[in-house]
Amino acid sequence: MSPRGVAIPDLRDRLFAAAERVVAREGAAALTSRAVTAEAGCAKGVLHTHFAGLDEFISELVLDRFARSARHAEELSGRVGHGRVADNLAEVALALLDSLDPAVVGLAMTRPGASLHTRQALESGAPGFAAMQQSITGYLEAERQLGRVAQDIDAVTTALALVGAVHHLLMTRSPDAPLDARDTTERLVALLLGDGSQRVHTS
Known part of the structure; x- marks a missing residue:
């Protein structure tokens, strides 16, 4: 337990990770501000000191994970010309899903x-699905120039379809059936690339 008035390094990350552990272990109904701070080993009032309330905290957790996925998608630019295109796209899509x-x-x-709060933040430019779509579009256009995807591929629409479908899976999947969503994502990538006969190799 941190003494009163002593700053806690990486507090947001610590609280977010604690919240995820509480939900994974006890379910969504157990997520309260007190449960989060207890799990994180912080004083009871810390969450409300840094967030307007539990709603804002939950929203900021989601936005943080969306931003992390957007940064992961940006890394596609460094994979142009390397590995299988389907594998590269599937890795980004599955990272968002997970x-x-x-x-x-x-x-x-x-x-x-x-x-x-989440919707307003995204509309105001918080990194999320639009940023992921932009990164995937740029990646596909670069791979098209190298001849590694079909020359007639519509990069913008393909990126929209992939991000939109994974967004749907993320928002609607059941906690009891995550593998079905993963399989669907992999098959979608192959379909969008016109590569349905080849398996996506993910670890």
Whole structure:
């Protein structure tokens, strides 16, 4: 437990990780500000000192994970010409799919305050699905110039379809069936690339 008045390094990350552990272990109903701070080993009032309330905290957790996925998608630019295109895209898509526990997503969608805060942040330019789509579009256009994808591929629409589908899976999948969503994502990547006969190799 940190003494009063002593700054806690990486507090946001610590609270976010604690929240994810609480949800994974006990379910969404167990996520309270007190449960989070207890799990994180912080004073009871710390969460409300840094966030307006639990709704904002949940929203900021979701936005943080979206931003992390957007940064991961940016790394595609360094993979141009390397590896299989389907593998590179699948890795990014699956990273987004695995970025949040379905129960956390459910909280962000069903709590009006959290949902509103998330939507307003994304509309204001917080990194999320639009940034991922832009990174994937740029990657596909670069791979097309190298002849590693079909010359007639519509990079913008393909990126939109991939990000939109994974977004749908992320927001609607059941905690009891994550593997079905992963399989769907891999098959979608192959379909969008016109590569349905080849398996996507993911670890």
